[in-house]
Amino acid sequence: MPGAPNRPPEADAPPPPPPSAGSPAERVLRRLGPSRIALHLDLWKGAPSKELVQPLASAEAAFAAGDLPHAEGALDQLAVRFAEPRWPTLPEPFKGLRQEIPAPMPPHWDPEHRLTPPEREGRKLHRFAELQLRLAEACVGWATAHGVATEDLTGPLASAKARFPTEGGSSGFWADIDRIWTALRERVPMPGAAGAPRASAPS
Numbered sequence: 001m002p003g004a005p006n007r008p009p010e011a012d013a014p015p016p017p018p019p020s021a022g023s024p025a026e027r028v029l030r031r032l033g034p035s036r037i038a039l040h041l042d043l044w045k046g047a048p049s050k051e052l053v054q055p056l057a058s059a060e061a062a063f064a065a066g067d068l069p070h071a072e073g074a075l076d077q078l079a080v081r082f083a084e085p086r087w088p089t090l091p092e093p094f095k096g097l098r099q100e101i102p103a104p105m106p107p108h109w110d111p112e113h114r115l116t117p118p119e120r121e122g123r124k125l126h127r128f129a130e131l132q133l134r135l136a137e138a139c140v141g142w143a144t145a146h147g148v149a150t151e152d153l154t155g156p157l158a159s160a161k162a163r164f165p166t167e168g169g170s171s172g173f174w175a176d177i178d179r180i181w182t183a184l185r186e187r188v189p190m191p192g193a194a195g196a197p198r199a200s201a202p203s
Contacts, residue, residue, distance in 0.1 A: 021125055022174055024068045031075045031097070032059060033181030034135040037142055038097055039191035043088040048191050052081055057190065093134035129169030129177075133160055136180045148187050153180050 021027065035056055039048045059074035076099070082090060083098040090098065140157055144150045160176035167173055 024072075025063075026174065026178060028059070028063050028068055028071045028075065029178060029181050029185075030132055032056075032063060032071075033184050034094065034132075034139055035059075035075065035078060035097055036185060036188055036190065037139040038082075038090060038094045040142070040146075040188065041091070041094070043090070044191070049087075052078065052087070053190070053192055055081065060190070093131060093138055096131040096135065126168050129164065129173065132177050133164055136160065136177055139184055140180060143184060143188065148184070153183055156180055 022030070039052060039056060044052075055074045055078035059071045059078070062068070062070035062074060079097060079099040081087065089095070136157055140150050140153050143153075156176040156179045160173050160180075163170060163173045163176070
């Protein structure tokens with residue numbers, strides 16, 4: 001037929017890999033890293049309350065001992081305390097470390113109400129990966145500003161930022177993010193420890 005295309009239709013692009021929740025140890029690591037930096041921010045004036053430091057210390061000790069349920073429970077306790085009105089409000093993106101308390105609403109008002117459970121879980125994992133990317137960027141920026149070595153972390157951060165729009169929470173994305181959290185936990189002391197850097201909130 002005149003004017004008919006001479007090439008077959010292009011095949012659809014392959015779908016992105018499904019988002020990954022990671023192993024229990026990886027999930028704990030992804031909360032330990034940014035929580036440690038959050039307790040160095042200047043809103044605590046260099047001395048966060050023991051009520052905040054203790055859950056993090058318990059989580060770190062449990063993580064080192066391989067007791068992941070205890071570590072997750074301690075981090076949940078810290079997340080609840082971050083949300084208490086008696087403490088200063090965490091800046092963005094550290095607000096994402098607080099325990100979410102959704103406003104009550106009828107189920108049909110929820111924009112995800114009609115989604116299947118796998119779809120809802122996929123969106124939840126995508127939002128978590130997005131938050132992790134923002135936290136990693138803020139924490140690397142904070143560490144750089146406070147004399148912590150980060151030259152080797154700019155590459156993984158740039159790689160994660162490049163991967164996320166097309167891959168979301170892929171295994172490659174998480175490898176970059178986890179490298180950042182592992183390094184920062186090694187280089188930044190626990191809040192309140194001797195020699196801990198005085199910190200300021202990222203801009």
